[in-house]
Amino acid sequence: MKATYYGHGCFGLEIGKKKFLIDPFITPNELAKNIDVSSIEADYILLTHGHEDHVADTELIYTNTQATLIANFEVANWFEKKGVKEGIGMNIGGALQLEGCAIKMVSALHSSSMPDGSYGGLAAGFVFVFEEDEVEKVVYFAGDTGLHKEMELIQEEFGFVDFAFLPIGDVFTMGINDAIEAAYLVNADTVVPMHYNTFEPIEVDLEETKIGFEEFRFEVFNIGEEKELI
Numbered sequence: 001m002k003a004t005y006y007g008h009g010c011f012g013l014e015i016g017k018k019k020f021l022i023d024p025f026i027t028p029n030e031l032a033k034n035i036d037v038s039s040i041e042a043d044y045i046l047l048t049h050g051h052e053d054h055v056a057d058t059e060l061i062y063t064n065t066q067a068t069l070i071a072n073f074e075v076a077n078w079f080e081k082k083g084v085k086e087g088i089g090m091n092i093g094g095a096l097q098l099e100g101c102a103i104k105m106v107s108a109l110h111s112s113s114m115p116d117g118s119y120g121g122l123a124a125g126f127v128f129v130f131e132e133d134e135v136e137k138v139v140y141f142a143g144d145t146g147l148h149k150e151m152e153l154i155q156e157e158f159g160f161v162d163f164a165f166l167p168i169g170d171v172f173t174m175g176i177n178d179a180i181e182a183a184y185l186v187n188a189d190t191v192v193p194m195h196y197n198t199f200e201p202i203e204v205d206l207e208e209t210k211i212g213f214e215e216f217r218f219e220v221f222n223i224g225e226e227k228e229l230i
């Protein structure tokens, strides 16, 4: 799997031949000003919830790529009215079988409203399950969430998580200590931190954070960086 970081909570994942762009918030993010949004390719746009700092560039990316939107029912409906016509609405606990990859929507402990204040359904995370070289891979993309015990269900269902994308910035989501606990709850091998340093309240000391995650592989991305995760 190839992963590219676009800043804040936004990653591109390339799984098999498909490109997934999750939570696009790029053009309003000063730290991501060097990203050329028009060059981003996507087959699917996934949104974990309706907050502006996760959905800001959805229409722009959709216009550029005609990607299929995957989000909770309310978020998908809201964007359909804005002209994003290819949406697939899901809800917590539901799974989708796509070409080469299954996606399950899992719970997050967070709020969700749309940028205009309208109802945004329930915030969620996504679990991706796919095969790479005939080995099953599991990716947990937590979205914005506080620590919650239902994360343990991911370990119960899948046994392990190869790559856990976890928010660490605190204030609006888990902070570092809770994110470490989350990594244990899902039985993560590699942790990829997100949702930090974008704004002043969520600034973290990455060196300190690395020490906290010493029991795991800790994979930090610079903004704009693409890596093959194996």
Ligand code: NI
Pocket (backbone or CB within 6 Å): 049, 051, 110, 111, 144, 172
């Ligand atoms: Ni949020």
Ligand code: MN
Pocket (backbone or CB within 6 Å): 009, 051, 053, 054, 144, 172, 195
């Ligand atoms: Mn957020």
